[in-house]
Amino acid sequence: MPTGKPTVIPAPAVRRLSLYLRELENLLAQNHRTVSSRQLGESLGLTDAQVRKDLAYFGQFGHPGVGYRVDELIARARHILGTDKTWNVALVGVGNLGRALVSYRGFIKRGFDIVAVFDNDPNLTGELVDAAKGLTVEPMEKLPAIVKERSILLGILAVPASSAQQVADRMLAAGVRGVLNFAPVALRVNDRTAVAAVDLAVHLEQLCFQVSSLIKSADTNEKV
Amino acid sequence: MPTGKPTVIPAPAVRRLSLYLRELENLLAQNHRTVSSRQLGESLGLTDAQVRKDLAYFGQFGHPGVGYRVDELIARARHILGTDKTWNVALVGVGNLGRALVSYRGFIKRGFDIVAVFDNDPNLTGELVDAAKGLTVEPMEKLPAIVKERSILLGILAVPASSAQQVADRMLAAGVRGVLNFAPVALRVNDRTAVAAVDLAVHLEQLCFQVSSLIKSADTNEKV
DNA sequence: CTATGTGAACAGCTTCACAGCG
């Protein structure tokens, strides 16, 4: 028997799928029943062809002459991304950023529940970090037990760069399969594990480059 | 006279330049004098050819037989990205995330200084958000004056999705030329302005997709 | 002999344009 889905999906298409999903949820909140590839593309700065091609990678769920049914497409996108069920997440590092992430409401809305919080600092152990959930800070020693107990597959790393690799290693040893890394270092992990990185300074830096380019080209046009 | 630098630089190369710079600063801290394209690539999961090609877009600053001088390359990369001088930044939205970003140490290290903080909520006005800098929360009405006064070109948006567009509009009207958007919506801006977006839930979602793929392919291999 | 810089080959992604369906 040949493979059921032979096509390999381009990484950029997967990234955009998240954005489509976000936009679709906004549309649903505004009571839109259907949306065309043109509308969806416009709101994200993409062409209609791009949207159709992307969605076609994941299956055929458009309706010619009508567009895409919003609720249907949301369900499909969630299923493809894996967020049609809630994922339990562990967070390590109770600094300013860690605390903000624990109380960030956007996660639970999209299928992620931070169910355990760890820190190396014994002074923080037991501190209540989320009153609504009754979440308190656990010591790192408890990581393996809690990860297994609560079926945690995803981890958020909000520790300083200097300890990021070592904490990541402990997460993987405990059974975590995906790490969202906020520390400004590249992590080394085995090929059974996925890593996504968010470097806040890098994002500002990229913005800064874009702004510099804008300013420079404005100057040039002025002189011409 | 023809254009001095005819080549247009690929966006992925610019993104990677930030990562090279970060890695180079780590190397400098470890007292490395030079680095080869192979070494630099390995630490970031890239090929040596990719690194050389990227750096060549920005100029010729390698030394055949030796590699790249770390301090020299850092200076060049900073100059290209525009972070060889410090940028003043305004932050809007003093929620959990906003507070965490104000006290994030990673920004100043890389050339970004949050010099003003705003919030819509009058109850927050005057609150001290950064003791070291003596930064207090300003009301939105003061945005235009303070942006001009402190030569602010970059803004960080840490407000709810529902008010993000409107706050962005006010930032642009005040003279901000680049916006780093943490709200989960696509912003509409004029073409004189740059936007970079960080959607925390989207990053987790992408991670989740990768993990699902890993688990799925492991299952498949097991059966074969 | 080591390591860069770069044309040329290759791969992958995006855009085009249109057949086909509701």
Next chain:
DNA sequence: CGCTGTGAAGCTGTTCACATAG
């Protein structure tokens, strides 16, 4: 008609392989 799905074309980015410099 309107709008999707999709081969084919076009374009952009990556990898290769080697001339060249120290």
